[in-house]
Amino acid sequence: MWSYEAPLRDMQFVLEHWLQAPDAWRRNPAFEGVDLALALQVVEEAARFSQGVLAPLNAPGDRQGCRWQDGQVSTPDGFAKAYRAYVDGGWPGLACAEALGGQGLPQLLDAALQEMLYASNHAWAMYTGIAHGAYLCLKAHGEPHLQARYLPQIVSGQALPTMCLTEPQAGSDVGLLRCRAEPQADGRYRLSGSKLFISGGEHDLTANILHLVLARLPDAPSGSRGISLFLVPKRLDDGQANGVRCDGIEHKMGIKGSATCSLVFEAAQGWLIGDAHRGLAAMFVMMNSARVHVGLQGLGHAEAAWQNARQYAAERVQMRAPTRPDSAAAQAADPICYHPAMRRVLLELRTASEGMRAIGYWAAHLLDQAEHEPDAPAAQLAPLLTPIIKAFFTEQGFRQASNALQVFGGYGYVSEFAIEQTLRDSRIAMIYEGSNEIQANDLLLRKVLGDDGRAFGLLLAELRVEAEQGAESRECAGFAQVLGDLCDTLDAVVSGIRMQAQCDSEYPYRAAPDFLQLCGVALLAFAWARAARVSRALPEDDPLRAAKLQSAGFFFDYLPSRLAAHLGAISSARAALAFV
Structure with a gap:
């Protein structure tokens, strides 16, 4: 009772319209041979592997688990065969240098691959998830004899x-x-x-x-x-x-x-x-890569939760809905997707997963730019985004899995429907690779206050450019205004924290968790303001265009309450915590 289908249409939207990645690849000598057609072919093949090979092993692997005996570990049935298929497909070397046997493709495409792997089978993907970070670490710091001996083994998957x-x-x-x-x-x-x-x-x-x-x-x-x-x-x-x-x-x-x-x-x-x-x-070369991948785990869980909750809500019939936008309203009962409480949950699931996809892929795109243009703003933005993506995405992955379980009601609590596995699997991502509390401290103390706000200023500048561009569109002007105001709010929050820290050195630590969440919400606002604007490039009869505008409208309608919660918590953090 669990399924996964890679969201290829939305992935294409992010690559082609939200990021305009093909234009950037043409300007980068390292990727000048990569175009949209090739990118979509790679993503489609990754989808076939994830859906056809990994997803069917997800629930059985959870039930069987791993076995240890006399120092040896056996993975669940089918895991080793799936890994051989992964290696045969060339996936370990996707974003590795061609000189080392890799394919030399952008990390952006690897991010899409990772999302699908984690959405379809998080446990299996744990074996491969650290490989690219280890490759980068050894490539940057290993002695030549170590690189010659071991890098080809990592790239090939040996x-x-x-x-x-x-x-x-x-x-x-x-x-x-x-x-x-x-x-x-x-x-x-x-x-x-x-x-x-x-x-x-x-x-x-x-x-x-x-x-x-x-x-x-x-x-x-x-x-x-x-x-x-x-x-x-x-x-x-x-x-x-x-x-x-x-x-x-x-x-x-x-x-x-x-x-x-x-x-x-x-x-x-x-x-x-x-x-x-x-x-x-x-x-840390390895850990920074790993933290972006862990963030993509949160995205994968949110996407899988959204898909399964949507499917169940369309099939489960319960009671009359207060309103229904079609002629079947006179029926005795309706699918629960027509009930307002469930519609809100489903819209939150959709806006969270699609918004995180845009931001997560943007971070990977920045990593590509930073690798080949070390002096570009991307080199400052990518490290700033890393703790936000790790902590905010994983918190959302767990939260949205819990919301999705609520759609299933009591059935969600039993293993037959498998949303409970998504909830269980998603929880660890908030802990490992640096707990979310440590990510919050890293963001505020080291990368905002410690950097004197330089990288954070670049981020706000990116958001303000989007606000200015969106203001030129009648459909998007309201979203753009909110995004611009949010930039001013973030600027004021940082100034306030810096001033308060002069008389209370612990205050930034108390404010850090909600500051990170506030930044995550701001990035989702950025994602949806841009999504609404660039969706106008789609044909008017394309359902995706209407869906993006609808989702953006929902997100910005409910944004003020989310902002108020985090702003209130940051303000309340001025009160010192008692020892217990």
């Missing part, structure tokens, strides 16, 4: 990487890490210690697993400044097992088909990546 940070005593505070690395005479290192919550730390999809591990050298200073990054393969070049052992897997609330492992490193051989004691700088 080996899957992991990110090994967390230890029992060190969750978000990586400065408490105890894993040790002892230098050897031949330039290698021996790592000893334990890691937990390692996604894909052991599995049966690939013969080799490449662990990227944070550890301390003997001369390391205390705290986070004393952490180094190492590559530790499961198997060495001669095929022998390295000193890495999986001593168990977690039994979790959701993503049960993803093996979340405890790993023990017993004098395991590894190689330093980047400079000694500078491991976090190297790891």
Whole structure:
């Protein structure tokens, strides 16, 4: 009782009209061979794989879960075969350099791929989700011999990487890490210690697993400044097992088909990546990519929830609706999609998922621009958007899955209808890859106040340009006015927080969570103001044009209440919190 169909029409709308990506690709020598036709072909093939291969494994994988025995992990039936199909399709190297065996396509297309993978089977996609970040990390910081040895394995899908940070005593505070690395005479290192919550730390999809591990050298200073990054393969070049052992897997609330492992490193051989004691700088290349991907998990969950709730609401007949816009109003009962309470839920689901798609793809588009034009504004905007996308999207993924479950009523609470799996699977994304509270602190403290507002000013400038363009259209002038006013509000909020922080240094931390949510809502306003404006390029009889204007109208009608809630919370945060 669960289905997924890739929203190809809306994806095309975002690529072609909202982003005008083909025009940007023509101006970028790295992508001059990419046009809309090629992009749509890639997206359509990704949809076939996601719908036809991964989606049917979603519910069975949840029921079966992973199995651990004597240090070995078996993934759910069909997962390994699906991974072989993924590799055969060339998907691991989609956005990797052609010189390394990749396809050299934009990260924007990889974002579309990731959305579909997570929407169709989040647990399975956990095995592949970190690969591109590991590729970027090793490409930026690895020694040439490590790049030559291991980058082709990642690009081809021959080996899957992991990110090994967390230890029992060190969750978000990586400065408490105890894993040790002892230098050897031949330039290698021996790592000893334990890691937990390692996604894909052991599995049966690939013969080799490449662990990227944070550890301390003997001369390391205390705290986070004393952490180094190492590559530790499961198997060495001669095929022998390295000193890495999986001593168990977690039994979790959701993503049960993803093996979340405890790993023990017993004098395991590894190689330093980047400079000694500078491991976090190297790891953050990987983590920033991972955080955008986690945000796309929230988008995937919201989209899947929207599709299944819409389908159920059209089929479930209950009571008479107060009004119905057709001649069947005299019937004794109506599908619940005609009831106002359900219409509101369904419209919120639609505006959330389609709005996040525009913003998420925009962030990926900015990453493409930043990679090839390091001095462009995109290089400042992309890092600013990263914590918003990670935290706001994942909060929306969980919230919208919960809203969708409400559409199903009591049936939503039983596993037969599978919306409960979407709700369970979506919850973890608010925690891992840096909890949403940490993302909020990163956004406000480091990337807005710490940057003296430069990147944030660029973002507001982008929003104001859209407001000015929308003001020229009669249909969109009202949306544009609200967006422009919202920019002024955000500017005033930041000034107020900065001023209050001078006499209360903790205040920004208390205000940060609602500030991030406020920024997320503002980005949705930007998404819908632009969507309404560019939809006018569609033919008048195209149903998508009317749907975009209708959705934008709903969003802006309900926007003031959402703004008031977050603005009120930011203001209330001036009151110090009592210790409990």
